[in-house]
Amino acid sequence: MLKIKKYIISKSEMAVSMEFYENDKLKNYLYSYKIRKGRKWITLVRWDNLDGIEHIDIYDENGNYIRTKEFPKRSFDHLLSIIKTFRRNIIAMEIDNI
Amino acid sequence: MEMKIIRKYRKADVEILKKSIRRKFGRIEKVKKLLQIKKCSQPEIGEAYMFYMAIDDDIEETVIVEDKKVFTSLSAKRYEIIEFLNKNGPASIKEIARKTRRDYKNVYDDIYAMGEFQILNVVRYGKEKVALGEIETIEIRV
Numbered sequence: 620m621l622k623i624k625k626y627i628i629s630k631s632e633m634a635v636s637m638e639f640y641e642n643d644k645l646k647n648y649l650y651s652y653k654i655r656k657g658r659k660w661i662t663l664v665r666w667d668n669l670d671g672i673e674h675i676d677i678y679d680e681n682g683n684y685i686r687t688k689e690f691p692k693r694s695f696d697h698l699l700s701i702i703k704t705f706r707r708n709i710i711a712m713e714i715d716n717i
Numbered sequence: 718m719e720m721k722i723i724r725k726y727r728k729a730d731v732e733i734l735k736k737s738i739r740r741k742f743g744r745i746e747k748v749k750k751l752l753q754i755k756k757c758s759q760p761e762i763g764e765a766y767m768f769y770m771a772i773d774d775d776i777e778e779t780v781i782v783e784d785k786k787v788f789t790s791l792s793a794k795r796y797e798i799i800e801f802l803n804k805n806g807p808a809s810i811k812e813i814a815r816k817t818r819r820d821y822k823n824v825y826d827d828i829y830a831m832g833e834f835q836i837l838n839v840v841r842y843g844k845e846k847v848a849l850g851e852i853e854t855i856e857i858r859v
Contacts, residue, residue, distance in 0.1 A: 621771030662760040
Protein backbone atom coordinates (compact mmCIF):
# COMPACT_ATOMS: atom_id res chain seq x y z
CA MET A 620 0.00 0.00 0.00
CA LEU A 621 1.17 3.50 -0.84
CA LYS A 622 0.33 6.16 1.71
CA ILE A 623 0.77 9.72 0.55
CA LYS A 624 0.57 12.66 2.91
CA LYS A 625 0.76 16.20 1.59
CA TYR A 626 1.13 19.03 4.02
CA ILE A 627 0.38 22.36 2.37
CA ILE A 628 2.19 25.02 4.39
CA SER A 629 1.25 27.80 1.99
CA LYS A 630 0.14 28.11 -1.64
CA SER A 631 3.75 27.80 -2.73
CA GLU A 632 5.22 25.40 -0.16
CA MET A 633 4.46 21.81 0.69
CA ALA A 634 5.94 18.82 2.46
CA VAL A 635 5.19 15.42 0.94
CA SER A 636 5.47 11.99 2.52
CA MET A 637 5.28 8.86 0.37
CA GLU A 638 5.47 5.56 2.24
CA PHE A 639 5.25 2.17 0.57
CA TYR A 640 4.14 -0.70 2.81
CA GLU A 641 4.58 -4.37 2.00
CA ASN A 642 2.63 -6.69 4.32
CA ASP A 643 2.05 -3.74 6.68
CA LYS A 644 5.81 -3.18 6.94
CA LEU A 645 7.38 0.06 5.73
CA LYS A 646 9.62 -0.86 2.78
CA ASN A 647 10.41 2.47 1.14
CA TYR A 648 9.88 6.07 2.07
CA LEU A 649 10.37 9.40 0.37
CA TYR A 650 9.87 12.65 2.26
CA SER A 651 10.34 15.95 0.48
CA TYR A 652 9.94 19.68 0.84
CA LYS A 653 8.83 21.44 -2.32
CA ILE A 654 8.37 25.02 -3.40
CA ARG A 655 6.26 26.29 -6.23
CA LYS A 656 7.84 28.21 -9.10
CA GLY A 657 5.27 29.26 -11.67
CA ARG A 658 3.20 26.13 -12.21
CA LYS A 659 5.97 23.71 -11.26
CA TRP A 660 6.75 22.18 -7.89
CA ILE A 661 10.51 22.10 -7.24
CA THR A 662 12.04 19.80 -4.65
CA LEU A 663 14.48 21.55 -2.30
CA VAL A 664 15.19 18.74 0.15
CA ARG A 665 14.42 15.05 0.02
CA TRP A 666 14.93 12.19 2.47
CA ASP A 667 14.58 8.66 1.09
CA ASN A 668 15.82 5.08 1.12
CA LEU A 669 15.07 4.18 -2.50
CA ASP A 670 18.57 2.88 -3.23
CA GLY A 671 18.68 0.97 0.06
CA ILE A 672 20.61 3.68 1.91
CA GLU A 673 18.88 6.21 4.13
CA HIS A 674 20.04 9.59 2.91
CA ILE A 675 19.21 13.23 2.27
CA ASP A 676 19.39 14.99 -1.11
CA ILE A 677 19.69 18.74 -1.33
CA TYR A 678 18.78 20.83 -4.39
CA ASP A 679 18.97 24.55 -5.16
CA GLU A 680 15.99 26.88 -5.76
CA ASN A 681 15.96 25.92 -9.44
CA GLY A 682 15.80 22.22 -8.66
CA ASN A 683 19.44 21.56 -9.53
CA TYR A 684 21.01 18.77 -7.52
CA ILE A 685 23.64 19.93 -4.99
CA ARG A 686 24.62 17.05 -2.74
CA THR A 687 23.68 13.78 -1.04
CA LYS A 688 24.58 12.68 2.45
CA GLU A 689 23.71 9.68 4.61
CA PHE A 690 20.91 10.54 6.98
CA PRO A 691 19.25 8.08 9.39
CA LYS A 692 15.49 7.74 9.09
CA ARG A 693 13.40 10.20 11.05
CA SER A 694 9.63 10.31 11.24
CA PHE A 695 7.82 12.56 8.77
CA ASP A 696 6.35 14.54 11.68
CA HIS A 697 9.83 15.25 12.99
CA LEU A 698 11.06 16.36 9.55
CA LEU A 699 7.92 18.44 9.12
CA SER A 700 8.74 20.37 12.28
CA ILE A 701 12.24 21.06 10.88
CA ILE A 702 10.74 22.14 7.53
CA LYS A 703 8.24 24.45 9.24
CA THR A 704 11.00 26.02 11.30
CA PHE A 705 13.36 26.80 8.42
CA ARG A 706 10.93 26.97 5.46
CA ARG A 707 12.73 28.23 2.33
CA ASN A 708 15.94 28.89 4.29
CA ILE A 709 16.30 25.15 4.77
CA ILE A 710 18.90 24.87 1.98
CA ALA A 711 21.03 27.57 3.59
CA MET A 712 21.14 25.58 6.84
CA GLU A 713 23.40 22.62 7.35
CA ILE A 714 20.32 20.44 7.37
CA ASP A 715 22.31 17.24 6.76
CA ASN A 716 23.98 17.71 10.16
CA ILE A 717 20.79 18.20 12.15
CA MET B 718 -7.41 26.15 11.53
CA GLU B 719 -6.69 23.56 8.89
CA MET B 720 -8.45 21.52 6.25
CA LYS B 721 -7.95 17.76 5.93
CA ILE B 722 -8.81 15.95 2.72
CA ILE B 723 -8.72 12.16 2.34
CA ARG B 724 -8.61 10.85 -1.21
CA LYS B 725 -8.76 7.26 -2.47
CA TYR B 726 -7.65 6.09 -5.88
CA ARG B 727 -9.97 3.71 -7.68
CA LYS B 728 -8.90 1.33 -10.45
CA ALA B 729 -9.75 3.86 -13.15
CA ASP B 730 -7.76 6.57 -11.33
CA VAL B 731 -4.72 4.29 -10.97
CA GLU B 732 -4.94 3.39 -14.66
CA ILE B 733 -4.80 7.08 -15.69
CA LEU B 734 -1.99 7.70 -13.21
CA LYS B 735 -0.04 4.74 -14.60
CA LYS B 736 -0.46 5.92 -18.19
CA SER B 737 0.48 9.48 -17.25
CA ILE B 738 3.70 8.28 -15.57
CA ARG B 739 4.46 5.93 -18.46
CA ARG B 740 4.12 8.77 -20.98
CA LYS B 741 6.49 10.94 -18.96
CA PHE B 742 9.14 8.46 -17.85
CA GLY B 743 8.50 5.20 -19.73
CA ARG B 744 7.83 1.72 -18.38
CA ILE B 745 8.89 0.54 -14.92
CA GLU B 746 12.10 -1.07 -16.27
CA LYS B 747 13.15 2.29 -17.73
CA VAL B 748 12.28 4.10 -14.49
CA LYS B 749 14.38 1.58 -12.51
CA LYS B 750 17.30 2.17 -14.89
CA LEU B 751 16.90 5.95 -14.71
CA LEU B 752 16.87 5.71 -10.91
CA GLN B 753 20.21 3.84 -11.01
CA ILE B 754 21.82 6.17 -13.57
CA LYS B 755 20.51 9.55 -12.42
CA LYS B 756 20.52 8.55 -8.72
CA CYS B 757 19.02 11.51 -6.93
CA SER B 758 19.60 14.24 -9.51
CA GLN B 759 16.00 14.06 -10.76
CA PRO B 760 13.60 13.80 -7.79
CA GLU B 761 10.55 13.13 -10.02
CA ILE B 762 12.00 9.73 -11.01
CA GLY B 763 11.95 8.55 -7.39
CA GLU B 764 8.30 9.60 -7.08
CA ALA B 765 7.41 7.81 -10.33
CA TYR B 766 9.14 4.69 -8.99
CA MET B 767 7.11 4.83 -5.76
CA PHE B 768 3.89 5.03 -7.80
CA TYR B 769 4.96 2.12 -9.99
CA MET B 770 5.65 -0.04 -6.93
CA ALA B 771 2.12 0.54 -5.66
CA ILE B 772 0.35 0.40 -9.00
CA ASP B 773 -1.42 -2.91 -8.24
CA ASP B 774 -1.90 -1.98 -4.61
CA ASP B 775 -4.05 0.54 -2.75
CA ILE B 776 -3.11 4.21 -2.85
CA GLU B 777 -4.41 6.50 -0.13
CA GLU B 778 -3.71 10.21 0.00
CA THR B 779 -4.19 12.63 2.86
CA VAL B 780 -3.82 16.35 2.28
CA ILE B 781 -3.57 18.78 5.16
CA VAL B 782 -3.82 22.44 4.25
CA GLU B 783 -2.66 24.95 6.83
CA ASP B 784 -3.04 28.01 4.62
CA LYS B 785 -6.31 29.77 5.49
CA LYS B 786 -6.70 30.91 1.88
CA VAL B 787 -7.84 27.36 1.12
CA PHE B 788 -11.33 28.34 2.27
CA THR B 789 -11.62 30.77 -0.65
CA SER B 790 -10.98 27.91 -3.08
CA LEU B 791 -14.26 26.15 -2.27
CA SER B 792 -17.71 27.14 -3.52
CA ALA B 793 -21.01 25.43 -4.37
CA LYS B 794 -20.02 25.11 -8.05
CA ARG B 795 -16.62 23.71 -7.14
CA TYR B 796 -18.21 21.23 -4.76
CA GLU B 797 -20.34 20.07 -7.71
CA ILE B 798 -17.12 19.20 -9.56
CA ILE B 799 -15.96 17.12 -6.56
CA GLU B 800 -19.32 15.35 -6.52
CA PHE B 801 -19.11 14.74 -10.27
CA LEU B 802 -15.63 13.18 -9.97
CA ASN B 803 -16.68 11.03 -7.00
CA LYS B 804 -19.67 9.76 -8.95
CA ASN B 805 -18.17 9.37 -12.41
CA GLY B 806 -14.49 8.67 -11.86
CA PRO B 807 -11.55 10.50 -13.43
CA ALA B 808 -12.43 13.06 -16.10
CA SER B 809 -10.72 15.67 -18.21
CA ILE B 810 -11.60 19.35 -17.84
CA LYS B 811 -13.27 19.24 -21.26
CA GLU B 812 -15.37 16.23 -20.23
CA ILE B 813 -16.42 17.83 -16.92
CA ALA B 814 -17.41 21.05 -18.70
CA ARG B 815 -19.43 19.14 -21.29
CA LYS B 816 -21.21 16.84 -18.85
CA THR B 817 -21.98 19.54 -16.30
CA ARG B 818 -23.01 21.96 -19.09
CA ARG B 819 -20.65 24.65 -17.93
CA ASP B 820 -18.24 26.93 -19.72
CA TYR B 821 -14.80 25.34 -20.24
CA LYS B 822 -12.91 28.36 -18.89
CA ASN B 823 -14.95 28.49 -15.68
CA VAL B 824 -14.40 24.77 -15.07
CA TYR B 825 -10.69 25.19 -15.85
CA ASP B 826 -10.43 28.07 -13.33
CA ASP B 827 -12.31 26.08 -10.67
CA ILE B 828 -10.13 23.00 -11.12
CA TYR B 829 -6.96 25.11 -11.18
CA ALA B 830 -7.99 26.90 -7.94
CA MET B 831 -8.70 23.61 -6.15
CA GLY B 832 -5.56 22.01 -7.63
CA GLU B 833 -3.41 24.79 -6.17
CA PHE B 834 -4.25 23.51 -2.68
CA GLN B 835 -4.20 19.85 -3.76
CA ILE B 836 -7.93 19.52 -3.10
CA LEU B 837 -7.98 17.93 -6.54
CA ASN B 838 -5.13 15.93 -8.00
CA VAL B 839 -4.76 16.99 -11.61
CA VAL B 840 -2.37 15.13 -13.93
CA ARG B 841 -1.37 15.72 -17.52
CA TYR B 842 -2.66 12.94 -19.74
CA GLY B 843 -1.64 13.52 -23.34
CA LYS B 844 -2.97 16.92 -24.32
CA GLU B 845 -5.61 16.85 -21.62
CA LYS B 846 -5.52 17.55 -17.91
CA VAL B 847 -7.39 14.95 -15.90
CA ALA B 848 -8.69 15.24 -12.32
CA LEU B 849 -8.23 12.04 -10.33
CA GLY B 850 -9.31 10.38 -7.11
CA GLU B 851 -12.39 10.00 -4.99
CA ILE B 852 -12.57 12.47 -2.14
CA GLU B 853 -13.85 10.60 0.90
CA THR B 854 -13.49 13.31 3.50
CA ILE B 855 -13.15 17.06 3.71
CA GLU B 856 -12.70 17.99 7.34
CA ILE B 857 -12.19 21.40 8.89
CA ARG B 858 -10.23 21.38 12.12
CA VAL B 859 -10.22 24.32 14.47
